[in-house]
Amino acid sequence: MKNLENIQGSRFYGRRQSKPLKKSSATRLKKYFPIYSVVLPEDGLLDYQKLFSHNPDEIWLEIGFGKGEHLKEQAKSNPHIGILGCEPFINGVSGLVDHIHKENLSNVRFFMDDARLLMDALPDASISRVFILFPDPWPKKRHHKRRVVCAGNLKVISRILKDGAELRIATDHQDYRRWILARLLENSDFTWQADGPENWHKRSADWPATRYEQKALEAGRKSAYMTFIRTSRKQVA
Numbered sequence: 001m002k003n004l005e006n007i008q009g010s011r012f013y014g015r016r017q018s019k020p021l022k023k024s025s026a027t028r029l030k031k032y033f034p035i036y037s038v039v040l041p042e043d044g045l046l047d048y049q050k051l052f053s054h055n056p057d058e059i060w061l062e063i064g065f066g067k068g069e070h071l072k073e074q075a076k077s078n079p080h081i082g083i084l085g086c087e088p089f090i091n092g093v094s095g096l097v098d099h100i101h102k103e104n105l106s107n108v109r110f111f112m113d114d115a116r117l118l119m120d121a122l123p124d125a126s127i128s129r130v131f132i133l134f135p136d137p138w139p140k141k142r143h144h145k146r147r148v149v150c151a152g153n154l155k156v157i158s159r160i161l162k163d164g165a166e167l168r169i170a171t172d173h174q175d176y177r178r179w180i181l182a183r184l185l186e187n188s189d190f191t192w193q194a195d196g197p198e199n200w201h202k203r204s205a206d207w208p209a210t211r212y213e214q215k216a217l218e219a220g221r222k223s224a225y226m227t228f229i230r231t232s233r234k235q236v237a
């Protein structure tokens, strides 16, 4: 079982902490961690519906939520949804906890580790939306195997998504955009919902901004917002 003092890594390559947390944030994280963090079962699947007290209509999952700006906005706009967020970076999780505290959000749960560990514990066809927003591009060729969007993770995402569910991915990195499209377009479990750049250079109204999108804008980089739909299992079978 994982707790705040015993965070174990698996396939996560980024940093887990930058500067020390402010005393107030550290106190808040300690207070909220036992209530809002997801504890994986020793074996078997996670009883994900029991995580929430409001019997959510759907469960959404955000992989690498950073400081949680997007997750917070989605949780506020969609109180009937239960949102799971994965982020191994403690300063990011602390940012989300600050939002939970300020906005009094009860439909959010976080997992402070590699998303793959949580996804492996989720049942088939349990998730209605997955977000991967501005994943680390790992630009050096020898680091490409670290990219979160990869065949192995897409297989798991495909397994946990319901038929017709959405996978939303954003990036400001040209090479990673090509990489993402190549992997998803060759994957018959997904169809891309766009017919040209005029669709994917614009973020829809129900797609809140993130910190990294803001950084990209300030640096003059265009972002791509791509939505893929999980194809129906019946059609494929």
Ligand SMILES: C[S@@+](CC[C@H](N)C(=O)[O-])C[C@H]1O[C@@H](n2cnc3c(N)ncnc32)[C@H](O)[C@@H]1O
Pocket: 011, 012, 013, 014, 015, 063, 064, 065, 066, 067, 086, 087, 088, 089, 092, 113, 114, 115, 116, 132, 133, 134, 135, 136, 148, 210, 211, 212, 213
């Ligand atoms: C470039 S940041 C983007 C953060 C945020 N989505 C945004 O747009 O502002 C990528 C984030 O993904 C997280 N990340 C990387 N690999 C991950 C993994 N395997 N599971 C969960 N989060 C991961 C990193 O810790 C980092 O915070």
